[in-house]
Amino acid sequence: MKKEFRDSIGRAVGNATLTGALGKFSEAYKVNRAKAYEGIDFEALRGTIAERKSHAAANLELMAETFARNAEALGTKVFRTNDPEKVKEYILKVARDNGVQSVVKSKSMATEEIHLNASLEKAGISVGETDLGEWIIQLAGQKPSHMVMPAIHMTKEEVADLFSKEVDERLENDIPRLVKVARKELRAKFLKADMGISGANIAVAETGSIVLVTNEGNARLVTTLPKVHVALVGIEKLVEKFDDVAPILTALPRSATAQLLTSYVSIITGPTPATDGSLKELHIVLMDNRRSEMACDPKFKQALQCIRCGSCLNVCPIFRLVGGHVFGSIYTGGIGTILTAWFEELQNSEDIQGLCIQCGNCKEVCPGKLDIPEMIMEIRRRLVMEKGHPLAQKAIFGIVNNRSLFHGMLRAASIAGKPFTSGGFIRHLPLFLSDLTDGRSLPAIAAEPFRDRFKKIKQAECKETAVFFAGCLIDFAYPEMGEALIKILNKAGIRVAFPEAQTCCGAPARYSGAYEVAGQNAVDNIKALLADKADYVVSACPTCTVALAHEFGDTLESLGQKEWLSQAKTLAEKTVDFSTLVKRLVDAGRLTLKEGQRLGAITYHDSCHLKRTLRATEPPRELLREAGYEVTEMFECDMCCGMGGSYSMKLPEISAPILQRKLHNIRETGAPIVAMDCPGCVMQIRGGFDQDKAGVEVKHTVELLAEQLEG
Amino acid sequence: MYEQFKARAEGVGAEVHRCKDREVALAFILQFLHKEGVADGPRSHAVWADGPFLRGMDPKPLTDAGLCFEINRGTAADARIGITQVEWALADTGTLVQDQTAVEQRLASSLIDIHIALLPTGNILPDKIALLTRINPRTSRYIAFITGPSRTADIERVLTIGVHGPERLVIVCVDDMGGAA
Numbered sequence: 001m002k003k004e005f006r007d008s009i010g011r012a013v014g015n016a017t018l019t020g021a022l023g024k025f026s027e028a029y030k031v032n033r034a035k036a037y038e039g040i041d042f043e044a045l046r047g048t049i050a051e052r053k054s055h056a057a058a059n060l061e062l063m064a065e066t067f068a069r070n071a072e073a074l075g076t077k078v079f080r081t082n083d084p085e086k087v088k089e090y091i092l093k094v095a096r097d098n099g100v101q102s103v104v105k106s107k108s109m110a111t112e113e114i115h116l117n118a119s120l121e122k123a124g125i126s127v128g129e130t131d132l133g134e135w136i137i138q139l140a141g142q143k144p145s146h147m148v149m150p151a152i153h154m155t156k157e158e159v160a161d162l163f164s165k166e167v168d169e170r171l172e173n174d175i176p177r178l179v180k181v182a183r184k185e186l187r188a189k190f191l192k193a194d195m196g197i198s199g200a201n202i203a204v205a206e207t208g209s210i211v212l213v214t215n216e217g218n219a220r221l222v223t224t225l226p227k228v229h230v231a232l233v234g235i236e237k238l239v240e241k242f243d244d245v246a247p248i249l250t251a252l253p254r255s256a257t258a259q260l261l262t263s264y265v266s267i268i269t270g271p272t273p274a275t276d277g278s279l280k281e282l283h284i285v286l287m288d289n290r291r292s293e294m295a296c297d298p299k300f301k302q303a304l305q306c307i308r309c310g311s312c313l314n315v316c317p318i319f320r321l322v323g324g325h326v327f328g329s330i331y332t333g334g335i336g337t338i339l340t341a342w343f344e345e346l347q348n349s350e351d352i353q354g355l356c357i358q359c360g361n362c363k364e365v366c367p368g369k370l371d372i373p374e375m376i377m378e379i380r381r382r383l384v385m386e387k388g389h390p391l392a393q394k395a396i397f398g399i400v401n402n403r404s405l406f407h408g409m410l411r412a413a414s415i416a417g418k419p420f421t422s423g424g425f426i427r428h429l430p431l432f433l434s435d436l437t438d439g440r441s442l443p444a445i446a447a448e449p450f451r452d453r454f455k456k457i458k459q460a461e462c463k464e465t466a467v468f469f470a471g472c473l474i475d476f477a478y479p480e481m482g483e484a485l486i487k488i489l490n491k492a493g494i495r496v497a498f499p500e501a502q503t504c505c506g507a508p509a510r511y512s513g514a515y516e517v518a519g520q521n522a523v524d525n526i527k528a529l530l531a532d533k534a535d536y537v538v539s540a541c542p543t544c545t546v547a548l549a550h551e552f553g554d555t556l557e558s559l560g561q562k563e564w565l566s567q568a569k570t571l572a573e574k575t576v577d578f579s580t581l582v583k584r585l586v587d588a589g590r591l592t593l594k595e596g597q598r599l600g601a602i603t604y605h606d607s608c609h610l611k612r613t614l615r616a617t618e619p620p621r622e623l624l625r626e627a628g629y630e631v632t633e634m635f636e637c638d639m640c641c642g643m644g645g646s647y648s649m650k651l652p653e654i655s656a657p658i659l660q661r662k663l664h665n666i667r668e669t670g671a672p673i674v675a676m677d678c679p680g681c682v683m684q685i686r687g688g689f690d691q692d693k694a695g696v697e698v699k700h701t702v703e704l705l706a707e708q709l710e711g
Numbered sequence: 712m713y714e715q716f717k718a719r720a721e722g723v724g725a726e727v728h729r730c731k732d733r734e735v736a737l738a739f740i741l742q743f744l745h746k747e748g749v750a751d752g753p754r755s756h757a758v759w760a761d762g763p764f765l766r767g768m769d770p771k772p773l774t775d776a777g778l779c780f781e782i783n784r785g786t787a788a789d790a791r792i793g794i795t796q797v798e799w800a801l802a803d804t805g806t807l808v809q810d811q812t813a814v815e816q817r818l819a820s821s822l823i824d825i826h827i828a829l830l831p832t833g834n835i836l837p838d839k840i841a842l843l844t845r846i847n848p849r850t851s852r853y854i855a856f857i858t859g860p861s862r863t864a865d866i867e868r869v870l871t872i873g874v875h876g877p878e879r880l881v882i883v884c885v886d887d888m889g890g891a892a
Binding site: 021024025074130131132133136149150151152154155156159175176178179180182183186187190191204207209215216217218220221223224225242243245246249250257259260261262263264265266267268269270271272273274275 | 719723783784788803804805806812813814817818821822839840843848849851852853854855856857858859860861862863864865866867868869871873874875876877
């Protein structure tokens with residue numbers, strides 16, 4: 001990780017204005033977005049959008065050709081190119097041919113992508129951004145920090161300073177007054193401009209139309225007042241039919257700003273009359289810039305389904321902490337990482353891809369059905385293929401791939417960690433490692449791992465068997481969770497087997513792009529877990545469960561190791577997470593929880609993988625209720641706790657504030673216990689409360705239920 | 712349909728009025744102009760873009776009230792109020808839809824401070840899907856959707872009305888356009 005990048009994160013996280021504004025916005029966004037989508041079947045809607053957009057993306061050449069033909073038939077001049085330099089040359093030529101001296105622009109990310117303003121200004125043409133946020137950014141000489149809200153990182157005081165300089169008059173920090181000043185200043189620019197430049201939110205092939213979506217009304221003036229209109233359109237904006245406009249217009253404003261519709265939508269088809277009665281000159285530039293290359297890539301073609309709403313930024317626990325500037329490029333956030341890797345180069349995404357914690361929030365809300373976390377993982381994988389891993393990481397994975405060495409080292413760590421341990425926690429680590437324990441204690445490695453304790457547990461004969469996949473954390477840090485699981489399953493008549501050859505689930509390697517390592521982990525585990533004939537393979541760690549049930553096959557397929565695929569599938573089918581299995585057993589009458597217990601309030605934290613991949617939100621809550629707890633929901637119960645496996649060690653400066661927010665939300669419920677189903681979250685949250693001394697008990701659901709068994 | 716449209720439009724800050732016919736609508740507009748101090752003169756006059764509503768109407772009392780029917784960059788940029796007639800409205804989002812290919816329609820609805828939009832009440836459609844089958848972009852080259860007044864939240868996410876477009880949108884629904892719609 002480059003030092004400048006690390007420093008920029010530090011600056012962003014330390015900027016209270018930025019984190020305050022983004023934090024408040026993201027909290028309100030979640031509520032408002034849900035309200036905006038009331039009465040709409042979001043899954044069906046995004047299914048339609050994904051289908052229409054992927055159809056267009058699969059036929060880009062045809063779409064572009066059809067668009068050009070239909071637009072030209074009406075008198076539009078269409079210019080198609082792959083090369084951003086050619087775009088700039090073309091627009092400059094149009095400007096020169098028309099004697100253009102000043103340009104007004106409505107917001108367009110495509111023009112920013114190619115740094116159009118700079119090239120126009122170099123040619124002596126004055127360029128005025130007219131979207132209020134963009135104008136503020138232009139005056140400040142900055143880059144937008146958010147796709148939809150470019151100046152969200154600035155305060156009204158900063159804006160007042162900028163405007164005061166511009167109009168040469170001391171202005172007050174009154175927002176409506178500042179907006180009036182902008183109206184007056186920009187109105188003069190509009191009336192003077194010889195050329196208007198816009199982007200397009202949608203381009204319709206069958207009619208040659210472009211659709212512009214704005215709230216301020218600037219696009220209407222940009223496309224009406226100057227005699228020449230140039231629209232720069234990335235070819236991913238193309239759709240085949242006019243009918244395709246409706247679903248996108250239904251989703252875009254709702255997802256972008258939680259509006260039912262923006263104040264203005266303009267559908268422009270061919271040149272329209274200019275204000276002097278002549279016909280306007282309308283130029284539409286269809287820009288490729290590696291988009292069609294992307295469309296041919298099986299892993300990244302889905303990126304062209306993006307409608308640029310920015311909702312992936314709005315729900316991202318990282319983005320709301322660091323904002324857009326740390327991304328260093330025009331496009332920011334999750335989608336920005338992907339676009340940067342393509343529109344610039346893969347290397348430019350090396351640092352920023354590491355910002356993704358893989359919580360999956362963005363995937364849930366994306367109206368284009370993009371799997372952004374998956375694409376970011378693919379970027380990681382390709383970076384590793386291109387450059388290999390840093391030496392230290394390579395050494396770690398070398399160890400993870402050698403089970404006996406890995407487990408030997410974990411045992412050794414239980415002794416080596418002793419000097420820093422108190423009450424089962426490592427509270428302070430020396431020197432450069434101290435960041436790891438800043439705001440959070442780490443669990444001490446258990447003196448006796450689960451694999452040793454297991455041998456001493458006596459189990460009765462049962463008619464069913466479950467293979468238990470412990471995962472590293474339960475095995476070496478929280479063996480008592482494994483013991484609790486055995487106690488519960490035995491009660492339901494299930495004997496628990498623990499194949500000793502099981503090893504790390506491979507998630508840490510996979511999430512670092514080290515697919516070879518993850519693949520070896522997958523093969524070792526498939527062999528170990530399928531060796532015993534069992535009715536279930538159960539895990540009390542959602543990340544491990546996801547690895548077994550969803551990722552082994554994918555990892556092996558990526559590596560071309562097809563010989564293991566059918567066994568990976570068998571394993572996937574048998575795998576179930578702890579709460580889902582136990583809920584089934586309770587419902588089937590095979591397991592009874594003590595009746596009539598009044599255990600008081602509890603709050604529940606949804607772990608990312610359990611909620612968004614395994615979709616198990618209700619089973620743990622219902623089990624806790626049936627046990628006698630009163631579940632009090634916390635604010636943002638399903639927001640990541642900041643653990644993210646090794647994320648908390650790589651980027652502790654981001655992980656720590658995410659954890660603090662989570663601890664705050666837990667405390668606010670007043671519940672004395674917080675339950676969760678992931679030992680990783682337990683490690684993060686328990687560690688946080690250990691330093692916080694709030695006295696909230698942090699428990700895995702398995703531990704709580706084991707205490708409430710009947711008989 | 713009207714009730715839903717009204718609720719949605721008011722929800723985004725538009726003002727919605729309903730008149731039974733052209734005469735009542737005209738009286739409403741004249742009274743509105745009077746109240747807003749419209750008079751012949753820069754920054755205080757009003758422009759009215761040609762539309763079916765005006766057909767066969769005596770222009771004299773209207774020009775006397777400070778209305779200007781000659782619309783260009785100058786008159787529109789100087790006007791405080793602009794009046795246009797829209798074709799459709801969408802109940803589910805409170806949106807007005809107008810074919811604004813004629814530049815006068817755009818000038819009279821975008822450069823002014825207050826936009827008065829005349830709407831035949833019977834042309835309120837349920838949603839944009841119903842609309843898209845009724846308009847043809849090949850013949851309507853500039854289709855404008857207008858939902859509430861111009862707005863921004865670009866400074867500190869504070870909703871502020873009237874950036875580049877009108878700061879007020881006054882919708883006058885007319886039940887009986889007298890065959891003029």
